[in-house]
Amino acid sequence: MFLRLMISAVVVVLIGPLVLAQTHTAVTKNGEKIFQQHCVGCHGASGDGLGPDIKELIVPPANFRAPKYRTKTDMDLYLAIKQGVLFSPMHGWADRLSDQEIRDVLIYIRSLAPFNPVG
Numbered sequence: 001m002f003l004r005l006m007i008s009a010v011v012v013v014l015i016g017p018l019v020l021a022q023t024h025t026a027v028t029k030n031g032e033k034i035f036q037q038h039c040v041g042c043h044g045a046s047g048d049g050l051g052p053d054i055k056e057l058i059v060p061p062a063n064f065r066a067p068k069y070r071t072k073t074d075m076d077l078y079l080a081i082k083q084g085v086l087f088s089p090m091h092g093w094a095d096r097l098s099d100q101e102i103r104d105v106l107i108y109i110r111s112l113a114p115f116n117p118v119g
């Protein structure tokens, strides 16, 4: 009995985030447009952090495809986009993008590099 409970707890912990990640609404054209317009210069078309504008940057842009970022939750990334990262060229976008636009661009990023809690 106890073992069964433990197993279902482990399953919930492991599978839960995957199920949540899949409840996303579909990638919108808008998300892609915002990414192309505002983010691609640093983060690159494939999200690998190798955009054309990074030569001058001291801090390299996030490579969304790396385990470090694929293991971050949507909320982590959402807040980083909204508020920015301290002491980094990644400034917040709250003054330029609406919450809906931030969600759209976040879903687009996840389509380039899906959430992977196992790394």
Ligand code: HEC
Residues within 6 Å of the ligand: 034, 035, 038, 039, 040, 041, 042, 043, 057, 059, 060, 061, 062, 072, 076, 077, 078, 080, 081, 085, 087, 088, 089, 090, 091, 093, 105, 106
């Ligand atoms: C001027 C270059 C630049 C632009 C433009 C830019 N970023 Fe970034 N971004 C960065 C850098 C640099 C980091 C890494 C920050 C760090 O680790 O200190 C980063 C990190 C991030 C992260 C991960 C933050 C974390 O640590 O969890 C997200 C998500 C992100 N950017 C999304 C976006 C989105 C969406 C856009 C467009 C709306 C965008 N960025 C535009 C430079 C940029």
